[in-house]
Amino acid sequence: MARDFQELERVLSTPRLDSYRRQNQSNEEAFYLYIWNTMLCESLYASLQILEVGVRNAMHQAVGKNFNDLTWLKNENAFLQPQERKTVQEAKQSLNSRRVFQGEPELVAEMSFGFWTSLLDTRYDALWHRITTTTFPHAPRPYRTRSEISKRMNAARRLRNAAFHHHSIWHWSDLGSQHGGIRELIKWISPSLNELAFTIDRFPRIFRQGRRECARIAGPPCEYKI
Numbered sequence: 001m002a003r004d005f006q007e008l009e010r011v012l013s014t015p016r017l018d019s020y021r022r023q024n025q026s027n028e029e030a031f032y033l034y035i036w037n038t039m040l041c042e043s044l045y046a047s048l049q050i051l052e053v054g055v056r057n058a059m060h061q062a063v064g065k066n067f068n069d070l071t072w073l074k075n076e077n078a079f080l081q082p083q084e085r086k087t088v089q090e091a092k093q094s095l096n097s098r099r100v101f102q103g104e105p106e107l108v109a110e111m112s113f114g115f116w117t118s119l120l121d122t123r124y125d126a127l128w129h130r131i132t133t134t135t136f137p138h139a140p141r142p143y144r145t146r147s148e149i150s151k152r153m154n155a156a157r158r159l160r161n162a163a164f165h166h167h168s169i170w171h172w173s174d175l176g177s178q179h180g181g182i183r184e185l186i187k188w189i190s191p192s193l194n195e196l197a198f199t200i201d202r203f204p205r206i207f208r209q210g211r212r213e214c215a216r217i218a219g220p221p222c223e224y225k226i
Helices: 005-012 014-018 027-043 045-067 082-097 104-110 113-118 122-135 146-164 175-189 191-200 203-209 211-218
Strands: none
Touching: 027 045, 027 146, 027 203, 045 104, 045 113, 045 122, 045 146, 045 175, 045 191, 082 104, 082 113, 113 146, 122 146, 146 175, 175 191, 175 203
């Protein structure tokens, strides 16, 4: 089926598609890159979702055991700094406005990935000396530090935000290694969790096949009206 590129450009916006145009590239090639970027973002969902759910549960349990307070979010435990305490309060208000029960499981799920990575800041350095081995029990000893894990978690957060907010990532020179970093964090939490990620992680294939996969799905360039 012929596709009207002008119509696609109108609804997707010229500035967005301009970011995929390179010197001497045709409109069809730019659109292929747009499709590939969409597929890359979609294929990252599985590993990012598993990391986010895995790390928030592992971190929540570790903090709760450390303070002997398994409902430390609901209780707004005193170790929380003002910014994180405010985030918890906003989460409670959001749950309340949606008439959702404000139990600890609901609060754990409501907290953003940014909240969990913020607990790796230097402000919580003393805490992480006590819970790193229980949150990331399978991390190699040289990497089992707050600063190292914070660096890796924040890299994962930046990729997550770019992919989930439909930004352009196809040109990232380290995209493959960033995906590998996500899988490594998952393995450090739980090898079994990493096995689960392996079974549903489509990113390696999409990344390897690149634009050929786009052509298979979108059809040959000659099908596009310009």
